[in-house]
Amino acid sequence: MPDLLDSPDSGRGDRPLTAGLDLSFHETINPNHSLTVAAPTAAPLLLCQRVSKWYGPVIGVNQVTLELRSGITGLVGANGAGKSTLLRLITGHLRPDLGCIQVRGWDAWSTEARQHVGYCPETDAFYEEMSGRQFVESMARLCGYSRREARKRTEAVLERVGMAGRAERRLRGYSKGMRQRIKLAQALLHDPELLVLDEPLSGIDPVGRWEFIRLFRDLAALGKCLLISSHELEELEKLTDHIAIMAHGRIAAVGTVAQIRDRLDNHPLLIRIDVRGHSHAEHGNEREARRLAAALLKLRDVVGVELLDSPPDESVDPVLVRARNPQRFFQELTHLVLEEWYEIARLETLDDSTQAVLGYLLRGCSA
């Protein structure tokens, strides 16, 4: 299996290096790669190397290798896939049984590493008698700030998450969304480089979600690295197209959704092409669609073509194509369209969303 780390076009423009695609569950990082703990600034922000974690006889995380430097990465997977365990390992709540996790070159278990990490856990078990402001300020003191600085930081983050005006109320009276904001506020207190967020959008109203998404984008633009575990795939797609998919304790794939989709050879990409025929010909659309279908079948990456019924109120004929190697297919399709002069009304990929990719991968993993 080719490795995205080796491929020249693997990285996004704003992401120097990401972990590799690993559909066949073999390792992507050189195990002999040496780390310089003495010079933490030169180290990647987050480096997980062959990390495994057992809960008795059950394996929670299995040989996970992951490297993050900046930007937003979505962590997705089914329940029990090992996402929360991985997040706890990264934030130093759990210690790996095998492998190592380093944050800026420091062992994730160490207090030095935690100065670089902000964690927003999924649970919201607060001290219900405290006000939101008191809770966040208490957390600020734990970060190592003086009382005065802690107060300043508290006000700043409360304002940032939109809770400045409501922070005097007791936590027991907070809605789910307000609790999420307070959790995020305490994670932002020490201006961490790595933000680990476990289901941060859960229970937040649409306006709040938009505010959070904007905040996450702002943080990413400021050079922060965000690792977001979420089941809200639509919201996650708005945030980033870079995801890590977990299944059965392993990182099944890391990369952009398109990169991962491209590698799913067992699941040819579904593409709908709406063809518009020449207006002067009778049944021009249908004839053009058939002509295109015949031409498409000659392309080496096309594994199937299907002619669909035309929509009643549109003068187009849709063609459904199944193609492997999407990148090469689209290049050849472009040549074909230009040479034969087809009039394409619409071109749409039907199964390259995060949801679809996740579905294919998880079905593949469970098979």
Place this chain on the structure above:
Amino acid sequence: MGESRNQAATPELLHYRPWRGAFRPPIASVWPIARVALMSLFRKWMFWVIYVLGLLIFLLFFFGQYLLSWAQTQAGETEVQLGGWGRTNPRQLIQLFRGLLKLDGGPQTYHNFFSYQGYIVMIVLALAGSILIGNDLRFGSLPFYLSKPLSRWHYLLGKGLAVAVFINLMTTVPALLLYAQWGLLESWDYFYERFDLLLGILGYGAVLTVTLTLLLLATATWLRRTVPLIMTWTTLFFFFRLLASALVDGLRFSPRWRLIDLWNSTSLIGRTCLGVPPRPMAFANQPPWHEAALILGGVSLLCLIYLIRRIQAVEIVR
């Protein structure tokens, strides 16, 4: 994503300046943890009933000492008639009261005070164990602490400090106030002549603090819920006391059987610290104090070993 990139290119800056100072070491987070724990203790109105009871005990000793001291200064040399029992000097009568009530600034005064306050402390700790630490483990508040730059040891130290502060606020600090009061009421020489009492108070307080703190942290980490915690503490400090009494006083077993009564052991060490003279009849059935110290030390060590193992166990995060 193109749209998002454009939006991300002009970020709305966070409203705080970059931190240029040095972070305080993790040990500095121990007090904030203790503070939060103490606040959660003092916020429970139900506990205030018990605190008021503790305050009443202190006030009883405080004003008892004050009133008897004041009465002694008011009493003349003239003898007074006590009904049909004869005549007596009021000063001698007050002195007798002081001796009987043990409100004479002696070691027994402080030992009694510690004993009474000790019951109050036990009740509060049994009820508050789950609030202090059990709920953090049970409901998942621990990740908030452990995601900050501090270790599990700092977390436990913070919680332990909260328990220690509470115990000392209820016992050692008021005992020291009583000591100071007596010195001011009677004579400054008291501070010099009975300096051993000051050390005894601090020693007794330290024994209670170390033993009860470790025991509470261990049992609360283990049991987490309030009801099992109360049942365990009741067994340790009430039923074992009854059992020890039945075995030694009823069935005439060896006085060493009293060592299963941890409260009796702390009391024995407290007596030794304060230099309370032994009462022949009652003390004959007691084990030697050093055996009690050995038992308390062993229990504390076991609690510490359990906490070390528990801290190392990854399942600490639920």
